[in-house]
Amino acid sequence: MLDSVQQYVRGLIDGLVIPVTGIPPLTAWITPPVLEEADGPRAYVWGGRVRGGRQTAPRGPGMKRFPWSVDVYLTYLDTPDDALASEPFPKVIDTVLRTFMATTMPLWIDANGVPVGPNAGSSTDTQIQAIGESFDLEYPPERLPATMRMVWYSARIALDVLEVVQA
DSSP states (O other): HHHHHHHHEEEEEEETOSTTOOOOOOEEEEOSSSOOOOOOEEEEEEEEOOOOOEESSSSSSSSSEEEEEOOOOOOOOEEEOOOOOOOSSHHHHHHHHHHHHTOOEEEEEESSSSSEEOOOOOOOOOEEEEEEEEEEEEEOOOBBTTTSOOEEEEEEEEEEEEEEOOO
């Protein structure tokens, strides 16, 4: 449930190609490394909020709804050499959002967050019924690291993911 949803969301965006010349593909993490090179766009997936409930009645085996709010933190460190050029970070955000909005639903995933297709393959599989239908975006102003002539961009996407579990 939590692990599989985080793994699934990370899998959707890890390696995502950003349509801007010179920007490498996005690297996505759940638990970030202690130290990493800031040599391209990064995403950090953290799914920590859910209020579950029964989807069907009566009591007994049925479906339970897990409406997750998964946070996807985006960062990018850039060395702008043209003050009049459009900054590339909004394209990073747009590419990530489009990926979530265009993902095939509904879809079954296994306990490791790997899509298994339109049908469950085992009793531990869960169904993702919605992703990207609603979200919040926070895009604060860029920051300038004191020791470099670079620009640090960041954003947070609070992404709603509806997971359904046979229980």
